[in-house]
Amino acid sequence: MNQLYNDIQLYGAGFMEAAWLVLLITVATIALSWVFGLLAVLGKRSDWLPLRAIASFYVWFIRGTPALIQVFIIYFGLPQLGLNPSPFLAGVIALGLNSGAYVAEIIRSGLLAIPKGQFESSQALGMSHPETMVRIVLPQVFRIILPPLTNEAIAALKNTSLLSTITVVDLTLYAQTIISTTFRPFQFFIATAVIYLVLTTLLTQLSSWMERRQLRLS
């Protein structure tokens, strides 16, 4: 018990800081993934073949390769092109690109779930296609895809641990650093797992709160 108290005294603040960083990366990744996901969906639905091809290639490539390799390509590969992103920036871009491909598929399935009549009634009232999408279709799509989006957000949060390999001091790398001096992997990896669990639980709670709020509305 005494040792636990000492550990918290010594490393608690460091874990908090690392957890905060994980949360920050997750939020940035989710925001970026929605942008990439939406762009990929728009690309796939475009009338212009090259745009469709790029969007399809993006989703195909991301879903078919390991996230870790994608992180390496961005972090170690970009400097060869003269770009030197910080580990944080490279990590967020890589994870955002990764998650975006899955978000694209989620949005696409949500769009397919909207009955044709919803488009038709807007069209028949003289609304333009962008108006119909923004005002009528996307709000409904968002409701449908909130649960799968939550899963994807949780996956994104857990994937932040990959960034420990590119010197981002996230929970995983912080734990490894401590363990290399304390030689107590069992305790510290379990502590790390518990912190991840708290974070993912918070995400799930946030999502079910949003779902409940929507249920009340409709």
Place this chain on the structure above:
Amino acid sequence: MTTAVKPLLRIKELHKSYGDLHVLKNVALDVYPGEVVSIIGASGSGKSTFLRCLNVMEMPQQGFMEFEQFAFDFREGARAQPSPEQLRALRAQIGMVFQNYNLWPHKTVLQNVIEAPMRVLKMPKAQAIAEGEALLSKVGLFDKRHQYPGKLSGGQQQRVAIARALAMKPKVMLFDEATSALDPELVGEVLALIASLAAEGMTMLLVTHEIAFARDVASRVLFFDQGTIAEDGPPETVLRNPRNERLRQFLKRILHEDITPSAAEKAQ
């Protein structure tokens, strides 16, 4: 009607195909202000497709259309082919009511009604709300204005859909089997509302299976058969003394199997 009255809507030489399937074959129709036109016919006769061509939800391959300021020539490459902007402006003046209501489930009843006037007509919100509430009173659903469509019965939803179309102050209303999806006991309230609009002089075209309604409310009945208008005239002539053999068979089929035509249609 006298010949001096200009038709509100004029359709000529209308053709519509889906691939090899020639759904509408050289259809022509003049609709005069205040006319209530019931369109009957077997499924696949082209009646719904025709209705959907009138607000160009379906783009005909060929044909001419005149309505208000619009004069379209639907032939590919024609100079008077409608532009997307013209189509939006056209649809803003033509109300359409669908079989499945197609209300927006994430918006309240009132929000459903004020959305298009605000977005398309750029009506100020206060005015849109005032007019929307007046329309909802008219269709008897003022109390439900803050409810979501999912909480309403089918008949109530369809009345909201009618109010939503009326909010655009359309010159003509199209009803595409507006009562076909309703439970039999809910059909009456929607038909009563449509009849009251007819009595106010609203020009309308209705694709319907309600033969009794066509007989009592319509000023004109069209019988569609195999992509053409096979009969066109006042209901007493078309429905009581059908000259067309296929119309006679059609009426026999839907009137004799069951007392209420809607139930017979549903059973098919």
